[in-house]
Amino acid sequence: MAKPVIMTVDDDPEVLQAIARDLRQEYGDRYRVVRAESGATALDALEKLKLRNETVALFLADQRMPQMSGVEFLEGALSIYPGAKRALLTAYADTDAAIRAINTTRVDYYLMKPWNPPEERLYPVLNDLLDDWSASFSPPFEGIRVIGNRWSPHSHSVKDFLARNQVPYEWMDIELSQEAQKLVEYAECDHLQLPLVLFPDGTSTLQPTNTQIAEKIGLQTQAGKPFYDLVIVGGGPAGLAAAVYGASEGLRTVMLEREAPGGQAGTSSRIENYLGFPVGLSGGDLARRAVTQARRFGVEIITPQEATGIRVEKPYRFIQLADGSEISCHALILALGVSWRRLDIPGVERLTGAGVYYGAAQTEALSCQGEDVYIIGGANSAGQAAMYFSRYAAKVTMLVRGDSLTKSMSQYLIEQIASTPNIEVKVHTSVIEAKGETSLEAITLQNVLTQETQTVPANSLFIFIGAQPATTWLDGIVERDERGFILTGPDLKREERRPKGWNLERDPYLLETNVPGVFAVGDVRHNSVKRVASGVGEGSICVQFVHQYLSKVL
CATH class of the missing domain: 3.40.50.2300 (Response regulator)
Structure with missing residues (x-):
């Protein structure tokens, strides 16, 4: 201090x-x-x-x-x-x-x-x-301070980025904190321009982008070299595992992550079925441990940075980035993960970040103290979120289209939910509208059997309705199925024929795409098992295929 x-x-x-x-x-x-x-x-x-x-x-x-x-x-x-x-x-x-x-x-x-x-x-x-x-005297918080409005999507974005990148910060709500109001006045900042981010060195930024924050707090946003043995796109469990094994086995490795290491799993409030952690651990803890391990072996972690294209010039693979730069490598692993599927009903898009959130959004948990929280979804991610929010909210209501949770949720979670008094599960129920001017004020529910509707007050709605891959940038290069998931190994064969354009004498390796030396692991892969342990396993074994590929081309 x-x-x-x-x-x-x-x-x-x-x-x-x-x-x-x-x-x-x-x-x-x-x-x-x-x-x-x-x-x-x-x-x-x-x-x-x-x-x-x-x-x-x-x-x-x-x-x-x-x-x-x-x-x-x-x-x-x-x-x-x-x-x-x-x-x-x-x-x-x-x-x-x-x-x-x-x-x-x-x-x-x-x-x-x-x-x-x-x-x-x-x-x-x-x-x-x-x-x-x-x-x-009580020493003040010495880290980053974020002043904003609870219902501001930009404020939510800043908080979420800092939290997912394991950066401590203090949140100050302009509507509730006199201290925040004074700081905004001292900074001569218009309330309409929030959030205001105050850094420990005395500098401040209005409505910063994630890249601006990353550069300010010392995250690496640019690759240190133009060429690597192995480039990994995606920093979820599969990508982090590949990075650890690749670097530990002597490959010059860089990992690109567009948001924060940990991927979708990093937003999970509690993972209880991952081997070796009998009392469970949060997705954030898993990401923090994995990042520390990867950096210990010399992995460069570039975040936030998004890949936007691939081109192949034998024997090199080039990855084009959103900032216009490009890096090259001998081998490429696509560990892109998946994104939450968007809910296409009136009001949701407009209120996203202002009471409507995709995923657990743990940064909003304290703001939900004593309120009623609604969760759409019936799989494990929704169940974990319900258990987490039940510690803060007066009541958590899970809205499930099916007739029960048993078809998509692990039994241990079903039992925990059943024994938690402030969690209610509403089956045969869907949300058909989100209402509110500047923030979520109410949602309209519909019984999928009777079509009966009712509108209930709501300030916080969290959506977990399945996932979809963000792979459109691979069009024309990497083969995918009809839903956009990447095809690898045996799934590439059609009528026992190798993929179109494949000019090697061997078949594609188990996790290899139709482009030699380009691999796919984790949730983005066609027919993968959507579990953390499975992603870690695929990322680990993929490095062995990378070595086999390199031994034949170098």
């Missing part, structure tokens, strides 16, 4: 220099002494200190200053740093004013000029004030 500040204010340069010198001599090892030549200058400096999240322990101001007296300055400073101690420096003629200030404006003490010797007439008083301040 940065040293707390002692601020001294005096319009007389010689007096100001002398008091600052004495303060630094006694307190410079524990406090940072800041001086100002007027009350107005000091107030401006305090606003900047506040934006940098610095702490002020003590104000020491001269009473007799032009334009703004010491008492007037301390009154202004009180609104910015209400917890700081306040003391006046006065001449004998000003003692009455100083006593009135103590009685009316919460000035803690007044000191007479001159204060020599300071060991007798200055330090004992200030020591008592600083001791009192230290006894009640």
